[in-house]
Amino acid sequence: MSEEAGAGRARLSRWLLLVGAVVMLAGLLFGYDQGVISGALSGIEKDWSVSTLAIEIITSWVTLGALVGALVAGGMADRIGRRKAVLWAAFLFCIGAVIEAAAPGVTVLVIGRLVVGFGVGVASVAAPLYASEMAPAHLRGRFVSSYQLAITIGIFLAYLVDEFLSTGDTWRWMLGASIVPGLLLLFAMWPCTDSPVWYLRRGRRDDAAAAIERVRPEADVDAELAAIDANLQEQQASWGVVFSRAWRAPLVIGVGLAVFQQLTGINAVIYYADKIFAAAGFASPGSQTAATTWAIGAVNVLATLIAVAWVDKLGRRPLLFAGLIGMFVSLVTIAICFADLDHVTAHSTHAANTPSDAGVIMLFATMVFIASFAFSLGPVVWTVINEIYPSQVRGRGVAIATAANWGSAWLVTQFFLTLTNLLGESGTFGLFAFMCVVSYAFIWKLVPETKGKTLDEIQQQFADDYAG
Ligand code: BGC
16 A cells, blocks of 8 residues: 555544544434433432422423424524534533533523523534535445434433432532533534535535545545535425425325334433332432433443444334334333332332332333334434435425424423323323334334335335325
8 A cells, every 4th residue: 555545544534533523422412411311300309399390391491402403403504514503512512511500490400401402403413414424425324323322322421420420419510511522522523624515505616625635535526526516406495395295205204203203202211210210119319320321321322233233234114113012012011010019009008118029020121112212213213314305305304304303302201290190100101102003003004115225216216106
């Protein structure tokens, strides 16, 4: 290998590593934020003796902020650029973390949660978009799945921090610690250029060429610029076109998958994990966070790794079906265990200090639920959402599906405790189990297998189905 080629490859890998770091850190932010609140809730409740509604708002409004963030992120990333959008997201995330950690009361804490959520929402659209425009084609798929993997690692890290800090009154540190991934994202993004696609959109041809040369020194710059030019002609579809009959099928599939990913209860378990384990008889906060860290956090990461390895071999539909069956069985088991616990508590004179049999079964069922989600609906939903839209409506289609995902995450986390008051824990988990059945039917009827197809073939399949 010539010295020049060696230097080229080293430079290539350094810049690509940085782009990879950006997308991973954005996923970490997302995940840390999803996971951290579970361990912080009991300290907040103790400090301020707040109502169920306040707890639900503190927990769930981060997703409302993210919903707004995801909706504005597309326009923002087009106007100020992908790089600046990610930088703003990271900056807001850090500010929100400081507000949360220093909050004198519920209102300021909720404002902090909204600001953090907004940052997470912007990053959840802008960072994968940036990475997909920077990565060479053969690495693009890996970048999408590493984003989901990073989300699960973020959740796991948040649980570890919660566990580490679980003695004493440390919820402020738990929330404040999220400034660390925020700062790391700022540092990783700072030296990067914007994407060649964005530069070309703004008519900055020289910057676009320089960006390509920097990330892929061996690339044929003129050919790449011409390819991007051709794509940009196609990407001008208006909102009217996005909602037109021709593209209704992918729109319904994308939004449906995004919504079912949430209505089957994943974030109820992730956000309220400690509370679930407390109800199952894990008496001390320490034992609750330990159960949460390992039964949920670690299992989530490991099962996602399996999906990343198998999604292209087994296909999307088999993974989705197998996952939904596992989720259904475990949710029904959890519902039955809760019914049993209610029965035992109603008939016993003292509260349990160690997990009962039903509590232990519930712990295992929760692990099966998380694993089943993590190798199916978790990563596969995002993969399908990113591959079913034709290129001229992809940006807007993905944004609508992402916003629908945050919206339904908000619904579930906002009303989970209210639902459990209304239907009991048992009824609520029964409802999530029922949603698995509905999701199964939806996927069975509408979601095509996209394994091994090029994006063009997938689009052709929709066009044929529509014509037929
Ligand atoms: C979902 C998140 C969820 C996470 C759990 C993601 O695919 O969109 O809402 O918290 O998986 O690993």
